[in-house]
Amino acid sequence: MPTSVITANLLTKEYKGFAAVDGISFDVAPGESFGLLGPNGAGKSTTMRMVGAVSTRTSGELSILGLDPNEHGPEVRSQLGVVPQSDNLDMELRVRDNLIVYGRYFGIPRSEVGKKADALLEFAQLSDRAKSKVDDLSGGMKRRLTIARALINDPRILLLDEPTTGLDPQARHILWDRLFRLKEQGTTLLLTTHYMDEAEQLCDRLVVVDKGSIMAEGSPASLIKKYSTREVLEVRFGSERNAQVAEQIAGIGERIEVLPDRLLIYSDNGEAELARITAAGLEPMTSLVRRSSLEDVFLRLTGRSLIE
Amino acid sequence: MSIGQRSGAAATPAFDASASATTPAEAKELAMVGGVKPRRYGSWYVAEHRIRSMRSYLQTIVATSIGNPLVYLFALGVGLASLIDTNLGPTGFNGISYLAFVAPALLCTAAVTVAAEESTYPMMMGFKWNPIFYGMNAAPITGNQIVNGMVISILARIIPTCAIYFVVMLLFGAVASPWGALGILVASLTGISVGLVIMSYTSRIEEDKGQMAMIMRFGITPMFLFSGTFFSLGQMPIYLQWIGWISPLWHGTELGRVLSYGASEPTWLTVLHIAYPLALCWFGWKATQRVVTRRLNK
Numbered sequence: 182m183p184t185s186v187i188t189a190n191l192l193t194k195e196y197k198g199f200a201a202v203d204g205i206s207f208d209v210a211p212g213e214s215f216g217l218l219g220p221n222g223a224g225k226s227t228t229m230r231m232v233g234a235v236s237t238r239t240s241g242e243l244s245i246l247g248l249d250p251n252e253h254g255p256e257v258r259s260q261l262g263v264v265p266q267s268d269n270l271d272m273e274l275r276v277r278d279n280l281i282v283y284g285r286y287f288g289i290p291r292s293e294v295g296k297k298a299d300a301l302l303e304f305a306q307l308s309d310r311a312k313s314k315v316d317d318l319s320g321g322m323k324r325r326l327t328i329a330r331a332l333i334n335d336p337r338i339l340l341l342d343e344p345t346t347g348l349d350p351q352a353r354h355i356l357w358d359r360l361f362r363l364k365e366q367g368t369t370l371l372l373t374t375h376y377m378d379e380a381e382q383l384c385d386r387l388v389v390v391d392k393g394s395i396m397a398e399g400s401p402a403s404l405i406k407k408y409s410t411r412e413v414l415e416v417r418f419g420s421e422r423n424a425q426v427a428e429q430i431a432g433i434g435e436r437i438e439v440l441p442d443r444l445l446i447y448s449d450n451g452e453a454e455l456a457r458i459t460a461a462g463l464e465p466m467t468s469l470v471r472r473s474s475l476e477d478v479f480l481r482l483t484g485r486s487l488i489e
Numbered sequence: 490m491s492i493g494q495r496s497g498a499a500a501t502p503a504f505d506a507s508a509s510a511t512t513p514a515e516a517k518e519l520a521m522v523g524g525v526k527p528r529r530y531g532s533w534y535v536a537e538h539r540i541r542s543m544r545s546y547l548q549t550i551v552a553t554s555i556g557n558p559l560v561y562l563f564a565l566g567v568g569l570a571s572l573i574d575t576n577l578g579p580t581g582f583n584g585i586s587y588l589a590f591v592a593p594a595l596l597c598t599a600a601v602t603v604a605a606e607e608s609t610y611p612m613m614m615g616f617k618w619n620p621i622f623y624g625m626n627a628a629p630i631t632g633n634q635i636v637n638g639m640v641i642s643i644l645a646r647i648i649p650t651c652a653i654y655f656v657v658m659l660l661f662g663a664v665a666s667p668w669g670a671l672g673i674l675v676a677s678l679t680g681i682s683v684g685l686v687i688m689s690y691t692s693r694i695e696e697d698k699g700q701m702a703m704i705m706r707f708g709i710t711p712m713f714l715f716s717g718t719f720f721s722l723g724q725m726p727i728y729l730q731w732i733g734w735i736s737p738l739w740h741g742t743e744l745g746r747v748l749s750y751g752a753s754e755p756t757w758l759t760v761l762h763i764a765y766p767l768a769l770c771w772f773g774w775k776a777t778q779r780v781v782t783r784r785l786n787k
Contacts, residue, residue, distance in 0.1 A: 184513060235626050236787055247517040255531070255629035259523030260516070263627040269620045273542040282538040286628035288526025334523075334628075337516060 185244075186211050186338055186369050187232060192241040194227050201227045203393035204241065209338075214370040216380045216387035218475060220485070224393040225373035226266055229342045232371060234258050246337065259287055262336030262368075266343045268323045270315045270330070277302065277311040280330055287334040297333055305329035305359065321352025328359060339363060341372040345379060357382050377475035389475075389482055396482040401475055408481045409473035410435055414451035416458065416465035417443045426463060433457050438480055447477070527629035535630060535638020538621075539611070540645055554650045557602075558657035561595050562588070565719075566661050585665065585750050592663035593745025594718040596672055597738055599654050600647050600680025605709050607643040608684040609701040612691040615639075616784060623785065632782030636688070636774065643684050644677060651676045669749035679741030682766035683709075685773025686737075692780040712736045717743065737766045 187209040194202040202224040209215040217225045230236035231243060234250030234257040243250060245257045270279050280298035289297065302308045305325040310318060318326065324344065331339060344360065345353040360383055364370055374380050380387050381401045389396040389404070397404055414434065418426045420442055427439045434446035434454045448454045451470030458465065479485070511519065527534070543550060566588035573587040582590050615622040615635070622635055630638075651673045658664050664672075687704060694700055715725065715732040716739035722730055733739035744762035746752035 186513075186516070230787065233627060235623075235785060246520050247513055248520055253520070253524065255527050255631065256520045256524030258627065258629040259527060260520045261627075265623065265627065267620075269624040271538070271542065271621045271624070272619045273545050278541060282534075282541060283624070283628060285534045285537055286527060286531070286625060286630050287523070288530065288534075330624075337519075 184211070185209055186246055187215075187371065188242070188244040189228075189232070190242040192228065192231060192243055193239045194224075194231060194236065195239040200239075200393050202231070205388070205390070205393070205395050206241075207388055207395065207398065209369060209371060211337075212367045212369055214364050214372070214383055214385045216384035217371075217373040217390050218375070218377065218380045218384075218387050218479070219373075219390035220375055220479075223390045225390055226342055228390075229340055229371070229373055233261060233263050233340050259334065260337045262328075262331030262334065262339040264324075264327050264331050264339070264341040264344055266346070268327045270323060270326060272315050274315065275311070276307060276313050276315060276318070276326060279315060279326065280333055283330045284333040289334070294333070301329040301332055304332070306355070319352070321348050321355065324348060324352070324356060325359065328356070332363075336368065338369045338371060341370065343373055343375070345374075345376065353379075377479070380475055387475075389479055391479075391483045391485075397478065404475065404478045405473045407478075409477040410447040411449040411473060412447075412451040413471055413473050413477060414446040414448060414454045415443050415467075415469045415471065416446065416455070417467045418463070418465055429463065430458055430461065436481075445477070445480075447473070524629055527634075531630045531634035532637035532641060535625060535635055536641035536645065537638075538625075539638060539642035543642070543646065550646065550650075554653045555657075557599055558595070558654040561599075562592065562657055562661045562663065565591050565595065566663060588661060588663045589665055589750050590746070591719060592658045592661070593669075593672055593676075593749045594716070594738075594742040596651060596654050596658065597676045597679045597741040597745055598713055598718065600651050600676040600741075601683045601709065601712070601738055603647050603650050604643055604680035604684030605687060605705065607646060608639075608687040609691050609704060611639065612688055613694055613697060613701065616692075617695075617697070622781070626785045632785045633778045635785075636692075636778045636781050639688070640681065640685065640774065644681055647677050647680045647684075648673065651680075663749075665750040666748065668751075669745075671748045672745040675741050675744045675748065678763075678766050678770075679737050682737045682769040682773070683712075685770050685777065687773075689773045689776035689780065692777050692784070712738050737769055740765050 185208040190206045191204045192202055192206065193200060193204050205228065207215070217228060219225050227236065231238050231250070232245060234245065234254040237251050246260055248257050250257045271282065274282065277298050280301060281294050284294035284297055285291070299308070302311055305328060307322060307326055307329065310322065315323065315326070328344070341360070345356050348356065357379070360370065364383070370383065372383060384401060386398070386400050387404070388398045397408065399407065417423070423444055424439055427437050427444055430437070434448040436447040438445040438447070446454050455468055455470065570587040570591070573582060579586055625635055626632065655670065655673050691701065711732065715729060716722070716736040717733050718738070722733040722739060725733070740762040743752070743754065744759065747754060747759060
């Protein structure tokens with residue numbers, strides 16, 4: 182008996198011969214928070230649409246709660262909450278009405294849907310905006326309303342496609358807090374992001390996706406441990422000199438990445454590597470020692486930065 | 490709102506996540522049950538949503554529903570009719586008054602106008618400007634149900650509009666036979682047939698390049714003018730009469746005249762007046778469902 186709520190096996194989606202998703206496989210356990218991390222165009226949203234039972238796959242197997250979404254689209258979708266990349270709230274309706282009409286799509290009786298809408302507005306910290314026009318809400322508020330809408334049917338799985346893209350830092354933190362509470366209450370989360378801090382904050386486990394394929398899989402900590410060092414020393418010698426200095430300091434640290442604006446020196450002791458560079462008579466314009474992040478994992482795996 | 494609120498606990502969960510504790514078999518069963526109502530009533534939920542949206546322009550709907558028949562019947566039925574009836578006599582226009590002749594056409598035109606309005610911009614909006622169709626489809630609603638719901642909501646606007654129009658027609662003394670009341674249904678059928686044909690086109694539009702204004706100018710307006718509305722089709726040159734033959738407005742108007750004052754015509758033509766708009770409905774409905782389903786499945 183399968184215990185996963187989502188099982189994808191060699192899942193593929195092709196558009197006119199181009200594979201947007203190219204044979205990816207993953208499982209998501211109940212209550213798990215699972216992330217798809219990758220740059221724009223990696224195939225994350227296409228994967229989400231297939232899992233969301235709105236896009237038929239070209240090949241491979243996909244099971245959501247034990248059902249094939251191609252065969253049982255409405256049944257699968259009755260158990261999902263979906264937060265799309267761009268908000269698709271109804272601008273012609275007021276805030277509370279958006280929740281009510283959406284609740285009706287799941288067959289929630291009129292007598293119940295109003296109470297649910299009020300509770301969700303409170304959860305989304307939007308009770309005082311219940312009668313506002315959607316257009317009058319800020320970006321963060323619209324996002325929270327979209328999340329509230331996605332929860333109207335008590336979903337077993339919440340799909341979040343780039344949930345905080347375009348939001349300011351404060352709005353992102355408020356949203357993370359709400360999502361963290363959902364996670365604590367046992368909702369299965371599947372989210373895509375190209376923000377490594379978001380993935381680290383929210384995901385128990387994630388896959389790094391690039392060009393429609395999975396590059397690595399694991400928890401944020403295990404991926405960092407496997408593909409990076411404990412610390413990273415960032416030094417800048419000016420865009421003209423970075424590549425030249427990289428050759429001079431070859432052998433310092435476990436690995437050096439040359440970026441256009443800086444050098445990344447991977448080591449378990451950044452300060453010690455900085456001392457070695459200074460001892461070699463090189464004075465960086467700026468230096469910074471930081472903890473390794475998923476950005477470094479992605480750089481190691483693909484040779485490219487996440488946000489290009 | 491401050492980030493400090495992060496530490497605060499929600500008083501009551503806004504949703505029930507305890508469902509996550511069920512076994513896989515129970516989860517599957519819950520999904521199967523969860524799909525029953527949306528599969529059965531999804532079209533009605535879409536219509537409910539659209540009708541709720543119409544409330545935002547309810548004043549316009551009410552004003553035009555009452556204002557249009559008053560203006561048209563007054564201008565044509567009292568103004569133009571007095572000129573025609575003075576010259577031809579009160580029953581000189583095909584045996585009846587000009588007002589009785591023109592009223593069924595105006596009733597059908599009102600239905601067509603509403604249908605055209607509701608099947609152009611709302612379709613484009615649903616995919617593009619206010620992309621609610623994608624939201625509906627992320628819930629358990631199918632593309633076919635979205636189309637059905639749109640059709641129901643358009644009918645929910647057309648039928649009352651026609652009913653109000655008919656009452657005003659009665660007040661103006663423009664209906665000779667009690668059968669004329671069936672004109673409400675005939676006009677509604679005419680309207681929705683035009684609406685569905687338009688939807689089969691507007692559902693395909695990816696980018697607004699003025700196509701909808703073109704539909705009104707080069708589709709609806711000529712149809713209004715050349716469908717035997719103000720004068721019998723037979724009075725037009727033969728090379729223009731084809732516009733009437735393919736126009737659902739002409740078919741609806743002619744059938745309305747049969748019912749309203751017993752205009753005589755061969756039975757086969759009466760049957761055609763019903764069959765033709767029904768066929769257009771079928772074509773437009775199926776074509777729109779196909780397009781909408783394809784567009785949603787990206």
